[in-house]
Amino acid sequence: MSNSTTERKAFFKSLRGKETEGAEMSFMDHLEVLRWHIFRVALVLIVVAFVAFFYVDWIFDNIILAPSRNSFITYSGLCNLGHKLHLGDSLCMPPVNFQLLGQTVSGPFMSAINISFISAIVVSFPYLIWELWRFVKPALSAKEISYARGSIGWVSLCFFSGAAFGYYLLAPFTFNFLANFQLGKLGVYKYMPTLDDYIDTLTSLILGCGMAFELPVLAYILSKLGLITPKFLKNYRKYAYVIILVVAAVITPSPDWTSQTIVAVPLIILYEISIFISKRVYKQRQEAEKQWD
Numbered sequence: 001m002s003n004s005t006t007e008r009k010a011f012f013k014s015l016r017g018k019e020t021e022g023a024e025m026s027f028m029d030h031l032e033v034l035r036w037h038i039f040r041v042a043l044v045l046i047v048v049a050f051v052a053f054f055y056v057d058w059i060f061d062n063i064i065l066a067p068s069r070n071s072f073i074t075y076s077g078l079c080n081l082g083h084k085l086h087l088g089d090s091l092c093m094p095p096v097n098f099q100l101l102g103q104t105v106s107g108p109f110m111s112a113i114n115i116s117f118i119s120a121i122v123v124s125f126p127y128l129i130w131e132l133w134r135f136v137k138p139a140l141s142a143k144e145i146s147y148a149r150g151s152i153g154w155v156s157l158c159f160f161s162g163a164a165f166g167y168y169l170l171a172p173f174t175f176n177f178l179a180n181f182q183l184g185k186l187g188v189y190k191y192m193p194t195l196d197d198y199i200d201t202l203t204s205l206i207l208g209c210g211m212a213f214e215l216p217v218l219a220y221i222l223s224k225l226g227l228i229t230p231k232f233l234k235n236y237r238k239y240a241y242v243i244i245l246v247v248a249a250v251i252t253p254s255p256d257w258t259s260q261t262i263v264a265v266p267l268i269i270l271y272e273i274s275i276f277i278s279k280r281v282y283k284q285r286q287e288a289e290k291q292w293d
Helices: 003-015 027-054 056-064 073-084 107-123 125-139 142-147 151-180 195-212 215-224 230-235 237-251 257-292
Strands: none
Touching (some): 027 107, 056 195, 073 151, 107 125, 107 195
């Protein structure tokens, strides 16, 4: 074990009120370590964003604009599913038809930079979690480290699953609703969203759903650490449902109940899965504590 790692463990132990062995890091030394973690994260994001900027035209045409087109796989997939289930055209959504409006000279360039950095965050997410793990790991005991084994992979899997859910399912519903919503019957309002508004909406859906899908992993880790129990999750289930509805309303820019329900139902299912995971972890933790004692 390196001297820096030993010193960091001593520092974290001192914060937790435990006896330390060897030298202790000062607060400034600890900030210096944090600074290098942040530096590496920023460097990776810049490099990946630079590569994404090189291919930004392809990303914009084939990924960013895809949910706003009739040819997007979700529209045909849901329509075909409705026909196979003998539901007629109930799952078929009306055509999406809108053009993006630019209001500033620098709009396309700034949007390209925004797309590049959002792409970098999504692609580099596992590395970001890994750097966070490297920083937190010295503060954990051997038992706590064993509890968190494999968490990086599960955190990344849940994030990408949520991001895919927001992109392939929630975004088409949102854009379809907004593009076909009419205010009044005279037809005096023409829907022409700005480029920035469209990108911000798509980004909030992808990143918001990606973070929301971390609920089972968070429940697993907190249960392993003994910070929550299945009884706690069950007792506060009704409050959690209210929070989920609020989160669904915040994540979905459109006010229609369909989009909010599409977000709320998976989150409720994830919460129930979290209770199940916490219950299993709680039993395993009790058995492990007996072995450690």
